[in-house]
Amino acid sequence: MDVLRLTLRQLQIFVAVAHTGSTTAASEAIALSQSATSSAVNELERMLSLRLFDRSGKRLLLNDNGRALLPRALAMLDAAAGIEQMAQAAGDQLQSLRIGASTTLGNYVLPGLLARFLRPQPPRSASAWRSRVVIGNTAAICDAVAAFDLDVGLIEGPSHQSSLAVTPWLKDELVVVAAADSPLARRSAAGEKIALRELREEVWLLREPGSGTRESTDQALLPHLNAYRRCIELGSSEAIKHAAAEGLGVSCLSAWAVQEALDAGRLCRLQTTLPRLLRQCHLVVHRDKQPTAALQAFVGLLLSQDGTGREAERA
Numbered sequence: 137m138d139v140l141r142l143t144l145r146q147l148q149i150f151v152a153v154a155h156t157g158s159t160t161a162a163s164e165a166i167a168l169s170q171s172a173t174s175s176a177v178n179e180l181e182r183m184l185s186l187r188l189f190d191r192s193g194k195r196l197l198l199n200d201n202g203r204a205l206l207p208r209a210l211a212m213l214d215a216a217a218g219i220e221q222m223a224q225a226a227g228d229q230l231q232s233l234r235i236g237a238s239t240t241l242g243n244y245v246l247p248g249l250l251a252r253f254l255r256p257q258p259p260r261s262a263s264a265w266r267s268r269v270v271i272g273n274t275a276a277i278c279d280a281v282a283a284f285d286l287d288v289g290l291i292e293g294p295s296h297q298s299s300l301a302v303t304p305w306l307k308d309e310l311v312v313v314a315a316a317d318s319p320l321a322r323r324s325a326a327g328e329k330i331a332l333r334e335l336r337e338e339v340w341l342l343r344e345p346g347s348g349t350r351e352s353t354d355q356a357l358l359p360h361l362n363a364y365r366r367c368i369e370l371g372s373s374e375a376i377k378h379a380a381a382e383g384l385g386v387s388c389l390s391a392w393a394v395q396e397a398l399d400a401g402r403l404c405r406l407q408t409t410l411p412r413l414l415r416q417c418h419l420v421v422h423r424d425k426q427p428t429a430a431l432q433a434f435v436g437l438l439l440s441q442d443g444t445g446r447e448a449e450r451a
Contacts, residue, residue, distance in 0.1 A: 141183055144216050147209040149176040150188065154206055157195050207282075207299050211424035214284040232266040233430050236286040238293070238348045240308070240373055241417060242271035244392040246290065253437050274348035281420050287431050289420040290438070292348025292390075300420040305438060309391040310356055310413040313403045315383040321404035330408045332360055339385030340367040341376045349373065352415035353388045360410055377403065388413065 152162035153173065163173040177196070181188055188202035198206065237246045246269065270277070270286060274293040281289040282299050295302045312335075314320045320330055320338075342364065343350040358364075368385060370376050373393040380387045381402040397403040419438055421427075427435075 142180075144213065146176055146180045146183075147213055149173055150180055150202075151206065151209050151213065153177055153189070153196055154198050154202060157197065159196065160194070207424065210284045211422070214422075215426050232268075232428075233434055234268045234270070234285070234287045235434075236270045236272065236277040236280050236289040238274045238277055238289075238291045239271055239343075240292055240349060240390045240393050241290045242269065243373070244390070245306070249437065253434055273344070273346045274351070275346040278420060281422055284422060284425070287421065287425065287428075288435060288438075291418050291420060292415065293351040294416075295418060295420050297420075299423055301423045302418050302420050303439070304416055305419045306417045307414050308417055310353060310388050310415060311391050311394060312386060312388050312406045312408055312410065313377075313380055313394050313398070314386045314406055315381050316401050316404045318383055318404070320386065320406055324404060324407045328407070330406050332409055335386070335408060335410075336361050336365060338366070340364045341379050341385045341387040342367050342369050343373065343376065344369050344371050348415075348417075349390065356413040356415070357388060357410075 148166060149162065149168070152166045153159055156162045156165060159173040159177065160170050162168075163170040166173070168176075177189070186201045186205075187199060188205060189196040190199045191197075235246070235250075250267075250269075270280065272280075274291040274295075277286065277289040277291055278295050278297050278300060280286040282297050289300075290305070292308065312330075314324075320334075324330060342353065366385075368379070370379060373389055376387050376389060377394060377397050379385065381397065386406065394403055394405075398405060419435065421431075421435070425431075
């Protein structure tokens with residue numbers, strides 16, 4: 137068997153420099169001197185007989201070789217962390233999950249799924265249990281899964297990262313809503329459908345670019361509206377719901393997100409001439425991720441039912 141000369145510490149240093157762009161910043165991140173960090177990078181390049189960075193002053197920028205190495209290095213470091221985790225409990229593996237979810241799924245669907253996952257007996261036959269949930273927009277969640285910072289991501293929009301395995305999951309209905317006491321709502325409640333020409337003149341309350349909701353609503357609405365002539369961008373569906381309830385404009389949001397406000401009579405679902413708007417949600421994992429028993433069990437649950445305990449509508 138060939139003796140391996142490459143070490144995990146070298147890969148850790150390489151990843152730190154790749155993420156920070158300099159040996160000085162990387163040395164602070166990994167508690168190593170700048171000279172030792174620089175020497176480790178040079179030694180790795182010498183060992184591989186490959187230049188991994190382009191030098192631009194004090195900046196180190198990944199070249200094609202470095203970009204090819206980075207996902208492999210991240211996968212190896214993630215696998216090594218899993219081995220260390222196994223050793224934390226003498227006879228029984230410590231179970232943990234790092235879950236990411238885009239905003240709507242994280243706020244309205246994931247809590248019910250976690251409750252079902254941990255039922256009936258947490259911590260699922262492990263001697264210890266630890267989990268972490270990160271909620272952000274679709275782009276941020278995909279970036280974190282691609283960097284092995286998260287084990288699995290639940291996203292509302294499509295993924296554009298080739299390193300991720302993408303599986304169709306739930307389908308979510310998008311609904312157009314307005315304040316319950318607005319003229320549009322009164323007409324809609326009386327059975328009148330709101331025409332496209334009227335919707336084009338409304339102020340649209342939108343999520344920020346990068347949000348799965350924004351990408352989905354753009355794809356659903358813009359072919360019919362052509363453009364948002366007047367709009368306000370807000371950073372969360374909660375903010376949009378409150379703004380819509382105050383009469384600031386109309387919005388197109390997930391049925392999951394607005395159901396409580398509809399039930400409470402603060403918002404009204406508008407009847408329009410738009411076709412029914414559905415978006416496909418997905419779950420993503422890194423293609424090189426080594427699944428743990430906990431991750432396999434959680435993904436199995438995701439693919440079998442939705443956040444309310446009903447069988448999921450699959451694509």
